[in-house]
Amino acid sequence: MGKEFLNLMEPEEVKNILNSLVGDKTVEKVGLKKSLGRVLAENIYSSMDLPPFDRAAMDGYAVIAQNTFGASEDEKKVLKIIDVVRAGDYPRKNVENGACIEVGTGAPAPPQADAVVMVEYTEKSGDKILIYQGVAPGENIAKMGSDIKKDHLLLRKATVLTPDKIGVLSAMGMNEVPVYSKPEVGIISTGNEIVTPGEVLPRGKIYDVNSQTVASAVLACGCTPANVQIVKDDYQSLKKSIDSLIDSDIIITSGGTSAGAGDVLRDVVEDMGEVLVHGIAMKPGKPTLIGLIKGKILIGLPGYPVAALLVLEALVVPFLRQNLGLAFEEENHDTKKLKISRRFHTSRGRTQHLLVRIENGSAIPILKDSGAITALAEADGYIEIPKNIEIIEKHALVDVKLFRQGFTLF
Amino acid sequence: MGKEFLNLMEPEEVKNILNSLVGDKTVEKVGLKKSLGRVLAENIYSSMDLPPFDRAAMDGYAVIAQNTFGASEDEKKVLKIIDVVRAGDYPRKNVENGACIEVGTGAPAPPQADAVVMVEYTEKSGDKILIYQGVAPGENIAKMGSDIKKDHLLLRKATVLTPDKIGVLSAMGMNEVPVYSKPEVGIISTGNEIVTPGEVLPRGKIYDVNSQTVASAVLACGCTPANVQIVKDDYQSLKKSIDSLIDSDIIITSGGTSAGAGDVLRDVVEDMGEVLVHGIAMKPGKPTLIGLIKGKILIGLPGYPVAALLVLEALVVPFLRQNLGLAFEEENHDTKKLKISRRFHTSRGRTQHLLVRIENGSAIPILKDSGAITALAEADGYIEIPKNIEIIEKHALVDVKLFRQGFTLF
Numbered sequence: 001m002g003k004e005f006l007n008l009m010e011p012e013e014v015k016n017i018l019n020s021l022v023g024d025k026t027v028e029k030v031g032l033k034k035s036l037g038r039v040l041a042e043n044i045y046s047s048m049d050l051p052p053f054d055r056a057a058m059d060g061y062a063v064i065a066q067n068t069f070g071a072s073e074d075e076k077k078v079l080k081i082i083d084v085v086r087a088g089d090y091p092r093k094n095v096e097n098g099a100c101i102e103v104g105t106g107a108p109a110p111p112q113a114d115a116v117v118m119v120e121y122t123e124k125s126g127d128k129i130l131i132y133q134g135v136a137p138g139e140n141i142a143k144m145g146s147d148i149k150k151d152h153l154l155l156r157k158a159t160v161l162t163p164d165k166i167g168v169l170s171a172m173g174m175n176e177v178p179v180y181s182k183p184e185v186g187i188i189s190t191g192n193e194i195v196t197p198g199e200v201l202p203r204g205k206i207y208d209v210n211s212q213t214v215a216s217a218v219l220a221c222g223c224t225p226a227n228v229q230i231v232k233d234d235y236q237s238l239k240k241s242i243d244s245l246i247d248s249d250i251i252i253t254s255g256g257t258s259a260g261a262g263d264v265l266r267d268v269v270e271d272m273g274e275v276l277v278h279g280i281a282m283k284p285g286k287p288t289l290i291g292l293i294k295g296k297i298l299i300g301l302p303g304y305p306v307a308a309l310l311v312l313e314a315l316v317v318p319f320l321r322q323n324l325g326l327a328f329e330e331e332n333h334d335t336k337k338l339k340i341s342r343r344f345h346t347s348r349g350r351t352q353h354l355l356v357r358i359e360n361g362s363a364i365p366i367l368k369d370s371g372a373i374t375a376l377a378e379a380d381g382y383i384e385i386p387k388n389i390e391i392i393e394k395h396a397l398v399d400v401k402l403f404r405q406g407f408t409l410f
Numbered sequence: 411m412g413k414e415f416l417n418l419m420e421p422e423e424v425k426n427i428l429n430s431l432v433g434d435k436t437v438e439k440v441g442l443k444k445s446l447g448r449v450l451a452e453n454i455y456s457s458m459d460l461p462p463f464d465r466a467a468m469d470g471y472a473v474i475a476q477n478t479f480g481a482s483e484d485e486k487k488v489l490k491i492i493d494v495v496r497a498g499d500y501p502r503k504n505v506e507n508g509a510c511i512e513v514g515t516g517a518p519a520p521p522q523a524d525a526v527v528m529v530e531y532t533e534k535s536g537d538k539i540l541i542y543q544g545v546a547p548g549e550n551i552a553k554m555g556s557d558i559k560k561d562h563l564l565l566r567k568a569t570v571l572t573p574d575k576i577g578v579l580s581a582m583g584m585n586e587v588p589v590y591s592k593p594e595v596g597i598i599s600t601g602n603e604i605v606t607p608g609e610v611l612p613r614g615k616i617y618d619v620n621s622q623t624v625a626s627a628v629l630a631c632g633c634t635p636a637n638v639q640i641v642k643d644d645y646q647s648l649k650k651s652i653d654s655l656i657d658s659d660i661i662i663t664s665g666g667t668s669a670g671a672g673d674v675l676r677d678v679v680e681d682m683g684e685v686l687v688h689g690i691a692m693k694p695g696k697p698t699l700i701g702l703i704k705g706k707i708l709i710g711l712p713g714y715p716v717a718a719l720l721v722l723e724a725l726v727v728p729f730l731r732q733n734l735g736l737a738f739e740e741e742n743h744d745t746k747k748l749k750i751s752r753r754f755h756t757s758r759g760r761t762q763h764l765l766v767r768i769e770n771g772s773a774i775p776i777l778k779d780s781g782a783i784t785a786l787a788e789a790d791g792y793i794e795i796p797k798n799i800e801i802i803e804k805h806a807l808v809d810v811k812l813f814r815q816g817f818t819l820f
Contacts, residue, residue, distance in 0.1 A: 032607060036626045050783050052616060057781065087643070088602025090614035106603050106713070108614045147782045154787045162813040163630055163722075164786040167623035167715050171616070171783040175608030192498025193516050197442060198585030204500035204518045206462060206581070213577035216446045220573055233497070303516070305577050312573075334744045371467070372557045373460050373581040376574040377564045403572040 008281040010387075011315070011351045017276055017290065018319040021297050023249060025325050026181040032169055035161045037222060038179035039325040044155040047172050049145035054109040056085075058140045061100040061122060061129055062113035068134040076123075076130040085110060100129060109141050116140035158325050180325035184226035185218045186245030187211060190233045190255040190265070191303060209305040209373065210254040214312060218252070221317045222324050235264045242272060246294055249323065252316065255303030257287040265289055265300045273298075281387065283350040284370045285311040304370035310353040310382060313401070334402040336381075338363040344392040351387050355379040356400055363400050379403070418691040420797075421725070421761050427686055427700065428729040431707050433659060435735050436591040442579055445571045447632055448589035449735040454565040457582050459555035464519040466495075468550045471510040471532060471539055472523035478544040486533075486540040495520060510539060519551050526550035568735050590735035594636035595628045596655030597621060600643045600665040600675070601713060619715040619783065620664040624722060628662070631727045632734050645674045652682060656704055659733065662726065665713030667697040675699055675710045683708075691797065693760040694780045695721040714780035720763040720792060723811070744812040746791075748773040754802040761797050765789040766810055773810050789813070 027041040056062065063079060071077040079100040083093045087106035095101055095113040103109065103116060115135040123130045148154065154172070159165055161177070169177055194208040195201055208230050215225035226248050231241040233256050245251050256265040257278075266289060269275050273293030280288050284307035289300035299316055301308040341362040346352050356363040358380040368375040381402040385392065392398065437451040466472065473489060481487040489510040493503045497516035505511055505523040513519065513526060525545040533540045558564065564582070569575055571587070579587055604618040605611055618640055625635035636658050641651040643666050655661050666675040667688075676699060679685050683703030690698045694717035699710035709726055711718040751772040756762050765776040768790045778785040791812040795802065802808065 032622055033625065036629050048611075051781075052611070053614065055781075057779070086602060088604075088615060106601065106616070142779070142781060147778075148784045148787075154784070161626075163623045163626035164719055164789055164813055166626045167619045167719065168783055168787045170607045170619045170622045171715070171786075173605075173607045173609070173611060173617040175606075191516065192496060194498075195583075196585075197580045197583045199583070201458075201462070201583060204463065205498060206516070207583040209577045209580045212442055212580045213573050215443065216571075216573035216576045219446050305581070309574055309577065368557075369467070369552070371461075371552065373578055374558050374564070376581075377558075377578045379574055403574055 008279045008286065008350070009277055010281050014277055014280055014288075014290070014315060015318070018297075018315065019322070021292070022319070022322045023183075023297075025323070027178050028181045029176045030179055032166060032175050032177055035166060035169070035177045035179060036163070038161050038177070039222075040155060040157055040159045040161065040165075041178045041180045041325065043153055043157050044169065044172070044174075046148045046150055046152050046154050047174075049150050050147040050171060051142050051144055053144050055142045055144075056103040056105055056107045056109055056116045056140065057142050058116055058118045059105050060103060060116045060118045060120075060140065061131075062095055062103045062110050062116050062141075063100045063131075063135065064095055064097060064112065065115040065135050065137040065139065067097060067100075068115070068117060068131050071131045071134040073132050076132060077134070078128055078130055081124075081127050081129060083110070114138065114141070158327070160326070182222060182224045183249040183320060183323045184224045185320070186226050186248035186251040187214050187218070187228045188238070188241050188245065188251065188253040189214075189228075189230045190238060190253060191230075192233050194230055194255075196230055210301070210303070210308050213305060213309055214252050214254065214301070217309070217312050217317060218320065221320050223320050233264060235268055238264055239268045239272065242268065242293065242298065246296055248296065250320070251293075251296060251298040252301065252312075253298065254301040254308045257289050257300045257302055269293065269298060269300070280311075280315075281350045282311070282314070283347045283352045285314075285353070286350070288315070302370070306355065306368075306370040306372065306375050309376065310355070313382065313403075314353055314384065336400045336402060337397055338400050339395045340365065340383075340392055340398050341394070343394045346385050346389050346392065348390050349387055352385040353382050354385060355382050356398075358400065363398050418689045418696065418760070419687055420691050424687055424690055424698075424700070424725060425728070428707075428725065429732070431702070432729070432732045433593075433707075435733070437588050438591050439586045440589055442576060442585050442587055445576060445579070445587045445589060446573070448571050448587070449632075450565060450567055450569045450571065450575075451588045451590045451735065453563055453567050454579065454582070454584075456558045456560055456562050456564050457584075459560050460557040460581060461552050461554055463554050465552045465554075466513040466515055466517045466519055466526045466550065467552050468526055468528045469515050470513060470526045470528045470530075470550065471541075472505055472513045472520050472526050472551075473510045473541075473545065474505055474507060474522065475525040475545050475547040475549065477507060477510075478525070478527060478541050481541045481544040483542050486542055487544070488538050488540055491534075491537050491539060493520070524548065524551070568737070570736070593633045593659040593730060593733045595633050595730070596636050596658035596661040597624050597628070597638045598648070598651050598655065598661065598663040599624075599638075599640045600648060600663060601640075602643050604640055604665075606640055619786075620711070620713070620718050623715060623719055624662055624664060624711070627719070627722050627727060628730065631730050633730050643674060645678055648674055649678050649682065652678065652703065652708065656706060658706065660730070661703075661706060661708040662711065662722075663708065664711040664718045667699050667710045667712055679703065679708060679710070690721075690725075691760045692721070692724070693757045693762045695724070695763070696760070698725070712780070716765065716778075716780040716782065716785050719786065720765070723792065723813075724763055724794065746810045746812060747807055748810050749805045750775065750793075750802055750808050751804070753804045756795050756799050756802065758800050759797055762795040763792050764795060765792050766808075768810065773808050
């Protein structure tokens with residue numbers, strides 16, 4: 001009882017340790033339709049020239065440009081229409097002097113045509129067109145390979161596949177994509193007092209908040225919550241639970257980390273493996289534990305929901321994203337720069353994460369304890385306050401990190 | 411051939427029309443585990459007091475505060491430990507004068523106890539404790555209902571369920587959540603020249619880019635791409651395809667909207683229903699069409715991938731999000747304020763959406779045509795330029811709207 005946190009570790013040092021623990025990534029192929037939000041595991045090179053052929057960029061008439069030189073309202077040039085090529089067709093005839101071929105946007109340019117006269121600058125008369133305005137060679141034709149040549153780099157490894165990038169892969173005709181596998185995260189909520197939502201609540205107990213908060217945050221950052229367990233706060237139960245989840249890539253627990261009575265996580269991790277961090281100079285989140293068991297990382301969050309969430313957002317989500325193949329520097333939050341609504345005295349000496357709600361364009365600090373569920377209900381995000389700041393003045397600009405709404409998963 | 415866009419509609423007017431077309435929302439219940447990213451369809455009121463009982467906020471000893479008054483290093487107060495209550499237990503005994511009950515954080519406070527002395531300020535000696543520092547009544551006890559009382563508003567309708575809000579629902583013991591149903595979106599790519607990725611590419615053809623770009627954007631904004639079809643650019647094929655998707659909530663097509671040869675969407679929509687918008691004062695995206703067929707909204711995007719994507723982001727995604735129960739004003743993008751890398755001459759008279767890539771903290775305009783796939787490959791987002799701006803000076807600050815990485819879906 002009463003273990004003290006004699007040496008609190010700085011958050012930056014903890015980040016460096018987490019950084020060094022990022023595992024080898026495995027690669028899998030997923031269908032293009034399932035690739036949204038996934039992270040490319042390889043550079044993608046173009047498999048063909050784009051456009052794959054000389055292509056009309058406008059509706060109009062494919063011509064030999066020289067045949068149109070000098071055309072004007074007063075001196076229209078006349079060309080004979082010898083064929084029509086629509087998008088998806090393939091040209092059957094060559095364009096010759098004095099002739100033209102009607103083309104639709106996207107149609108292959110017929111051989112010998114070196115420009116397209118837009119339909120707007122022409123007038124049709126039987127099987128002929130009258131041209132009001134000349135075109136220069138190359139005009140309104142997108143040359144084969146002008147967008148990209150075969151074997152050129154299109155997308156870099158570690159690109160997140162947003163709709164636009166999925167469009168790029170489509171253009172290459174890919175229907176399977178190499179992406180990094182999602183880390184599987186085992187989740188444990190500890191506490192004799194917690195009960196699964198949906199069950200009857202006996203007196204003296206409360207509903208478990210952290211399981212689904214952690215599972216959702218894991219989902220929202222693109223990983224897979226593999227298994228969720230609620231476990232009693234005793235040595236044997238916790239050890240058994242960790243053992244059963246040891247095939248996960250990462251284990252996240254909550255509760256059982258304080259230096260007080262009935263807190264057993266540290267003992268279990270020490271016996272099963274190695275405690276790397278216990279005690280971080282962060283408020284809330286001081287009792288956070290990081291351990292290594294049989295090569296797997298275990299992160300022990302505090303039990304209070306606000307503390308668990310803020311450690312998750314500030315330390316764990318960036319680490320999970322890194323295990324997905326993204327850089328640690330990757331900005332993990334939408335951020336809004338807002339004025340703070342009131343003067344705020346910080347907990348100097350520790351990096352502080354403060355929940356805020358946003359109202360009328362101001363960030364309003366939520367001054368409730370780490371066990372307050374209403375703090376979660378009201379919060380829109382949080383601000384990070386460096387340890388050397390003592391006071392934030394009213395109306396000072398702060399960066400509010402908004403809670404992540406989600407990340408596509410299938 | 412050669413229909414002109416005589417009356418281009420302003421984007422603001424188009425938004426108002428879309429606004430008026432938002433359908434009635436249906437509500438469904440989903441399991442808490444499947445609720446990430448969904449939109450609450452009802453106000454959520456607390457179903458119980460929180461905490462549900464007076465609760466120890468620290469590890470220590472539950473006491474009658476008066477028994478500790480005046481305690482100091484020199485004059486320790488002595489109390490007899492008559493029981494132990496851990497989190498999850500229920501108290502069996504009352505605290506009486508001269509007695510105390512050992513409690514763990516989260517344990518119900520025993521009857522008659524009005525404070526908890528932290529373990530750090532005590533010393534154990536057999537079945538007694540010595541107290542160094544007194545506590546005030548109420549200290550270290552979270553009173554029943556002090557966080558929230560039963561029947562108070564916890565979360566408002568239309569809240570997006572982020573991990574923290576899922577924590578709040580967990581605390582209430584909810585395992586099912588009322589959310590708005592996701593709109594189902596039918597998707598059609600038109601063009602005789604387009605081929606599904608993964609198939610062999612015949613000469614004169616190109617791979618279909620828009621189907622998966624649109625489907626991914628629909629997924630990424632929280633809706634369901636219900637059916638994806640590639641259709642020839644002729645009246646009967648397009649009509650048949652729209653007919654087959656008429657049970658979707660919304661239909662999005664791409665291609666077939668220009669005022670040129672072989673473009674048939676307008677004719678089909680006019681015959682099947684009503685064209686509400688055709689021609690928007692926007693670059694790219696001028697030929698965008700909005701129609702109403704049997705009460706269903708059809709949005710016709712341009713065929714060029716860059717144009718399709720930008721209209722999707724600027725007009726369609728906000729409309730889809732509105733159909734999910736969110737306000738139109740809802741900011742739909744992560745935005746970064748960056749300096750533009752070069753002087754840029756706009757297309758004055760039309761609202762312009764310009765793809766940019768981000769490099770060394772600058773926004774670099776991507777000056778390629780709307781058919782360029784490499785423009786999509788390079789882009790990190792886009793900027794919106796109002797129609798009355800003629801020139802953006804080098805190093806001017808611009809708001810870059812980043813492409814949405816995703817929205818959780820199951």
